[in-house]
Amino acid sequence: xxxxxxxxxxxxxxxxxxxxxxxxxxxxxxxxxxxxxxxxxxxxxxxxxxxxxxxxxxxxxxxxxxxxxxxxxxxxxxxxxxxxxxxxxxxxxxxxxxxxxxxxxxxxxxxxxxxxxxxxxxxxxxxxxxxxxxxxxxxxxxxxxxxxxxxxxxxxxxxxxxxxxxxxxxxxxxxxxxxxxxxxxxx
Amino acid sequence: xxxxxxxxxxxxxxxxxxxxxxxxxxxxxxxxxxxxxxxxxxxxxxxxxxxxxxxxxxxxxxxxxxxxxxxxxxxxxxxxxxxxxxxxxxxxxxxxxxxxxxx
Ligand SMILES: [Zn+2]
Numbered sequence: 001x002x003x004x005x006x007x008x009x010x011x012x013x014x015x016x017x018x019x020x021x022x023x024x025x026x027x028x029x030x031x032x033x034x035x036x037x038x039x040x041x042x043x044x045x046x047x048x049x050x051x052x053x054x055x056x057x058x059x060x061x062x063x064x065x066x067x068x069x070x071x072x073x074x075x076x077x078x079x080x081x082x083x084x085x086x087x088x089x090x091x092x093x094x095x096x097x098x099x100x101x102x103x104x105x106x107x108x109x110x111x112x113x114x115x116x117x118x119x120x121x122x123x124x125x126x127x128x129x130x131x132x133x134x135x136x137x138x139x140x141x142x143x144x145x146x147x148x149x150x151x152x153x154x155x156x157x158x159x160x161x162x163x164x165x166x167x168x169x170x171x172x173x174x175x176x177x178x179x180x181x182x183x184x185x186x187x
Numbered sequence: 188x189x190x191x192x193x194x195x196x197x198x199x200x201x202x203x204x205x206x207x208x209x210x211x212x213x214x215x216x217x218x219x220x221x222x223x224x225x226x227x228x229x230x231x232x233x234x235x236x237x238x239x240x241x242x243x244x245x246x247x248x249x250x251x252x253x254x255x256x257x258x259x260x261x262x263x264x265x266x267x268x269x270x271x272x273x274x275x276x277x278x279x280x281x282x283x284x285x286x287x288x289x290x
Contacts, residue, residue, distance in 0.1 A: 058195050058248070073248035074195055129188060129200035143196065146203060146246045 010111045010168035017179035019186045022119040025178060028112030028163060032086045034079040034093075036069075038101030043069075043077055046103075049096040050079065061142040061155050070142035070155055078142075078153055078165070083107075110153075111168045115178070116161045119185045124162060126181025128154065148177055192266040193244045194252050207241040209233075210253045211273070235259050237276045242266075 009027070016025040036043060040056045047053030051064035054077040061070040070078040081089060086105045094103050115124065121132040127148040130137060142155040150173055153165040166174055189201040209231045215223045232238065238258055243251045255265040255274055265274040 058197070073250055076249065129202055144247055144249070151246055 007108075010171040011175065014172060014175045015179070016113075016175060017182040019117070019119060019182050021117070022185050023115065023117040023123055023182055025175075025182075026114045026116075028114050028165075030083040031107065031112065032079075032081040032084060032089060032105070033107045033110050033165070034086075034090060035104045035106050036077040036079055036101065037075055037104075038097065039075060039099065042097045042099050042101040045097045045099075046093050046101075049093055050081075054079075059141050059143045061140055068155075070153060072142075072144050072153065109167060110165050111171055112163055112165045113174070113178075114157075114161065114163050116158075118160050119182070120160055120162050123178060123181045123185060124154070124164070127177050128152070130154070132156075134159065147174055150174055189261070191242065191254070191263060193247060193250070194266050194268045194271075195248045195250055196244060199244065199247055203244060203246040205243045205245045207243050207251065210239040210241045233258075236279060237264070239273065239276075 007030070011027050016027070018024050036046065036054065038046075040054075043054035043056075047062075047069065050069065051067040052062040052069045054069035055062050055071045057071065058074070059071055061068055063069070066082050068080045070080070072078050086107050090103050090105055094101070097103075124147070125132055128145055130143070130145055137156055139156050139158060142153065144151060144153050146152065147164070147166070150166055150170040152170075152174070155163045155165070157163050164174070190198040191201050191204050192198045193204075212227065212231075215227050219227075235258055237255055240254050240256050241251055242254050243249070251269060253267050253269065253271075253273075254263055255276060256263050264277055267274055
């Protein structure tokens with residue numbers, strides 16, 4: 001009997017909403033995700049190996065190629081890399097840091113959605129209390145915040161594109177709310 | 188919407204925060220008396236007016252910080268990081284409309 005674990009999508013059975021010409025919602029590809037806790041010096045040492053050097057400016061993401069580091073707090077970053085051997089990458093990153101830090105693999109805890117289109121900000125604002133205007137939340141800004149009652153990480157990757165990361169068990173709640181908030185833009 | 192200024196993230200919606208009680212309550216030494224320990228655990232000023240409070244940006248950067256807030260009008264006048272110098276408490280007149288609680 002096979003003992004292989006099968007990775008199940010958190011979005012199985014859910015219908016992702018879409019509004020023609022205004023909003024598309026897609027599932028972000030499987031990825032390596034780490035929570036990094038440590039000093040800015042530890043983050044800089046990691047950045048030298050990882051690619052993007054984690055920002056010390058509040059609420060800013062840095063990216064290089066298909067890797068990204070999102071500022072979540074003064075000693076906390078959220079790292080994203082393409083799917084692969086998360087343990088091996090973590091070992092090589094940790095080896096570059098010679099001071100106390102925590103680098104935790106949360107690849108399978110979180111999932112991501114990509115909202116794209118001229119109404120993406122409006123649909124997010126249906127349940128997120130932040131000012132998502134271009135001046136208050138420019139491209140490259142990232143933060144932990146709320147989508148209704150669910151904690152999310154919000155990253156503006158383009159003028160009309162947002163990446164939303166959250167715990168996989170919130171998938172049904174968040175997709176349902178996005179669909180509800182998208183309805184008024186479908187007219 | 189009430190905005191609370193996080194000293195790390197800037198002005199953010201109140202719903203992202205949690206109040207965490209009176210600030211600047213130092214933990215007494217392990218050799219303290221039971222009364223001192225009870226004071227530390229349970230006794231708070233809880234007065235009407237400006238107070239220094241701990242808040243946490245729980246759905247943001249996650250950090251604890253301190254504010255000066257009026258406990259009647261809910262007016263926030265200062266936010267500062269843990270360890271930073273305490274800002275002055277404003278004169279009561281600056282608290283905004285006075286709310287009288289009638290019993
Ligand atoms: Zn904050």
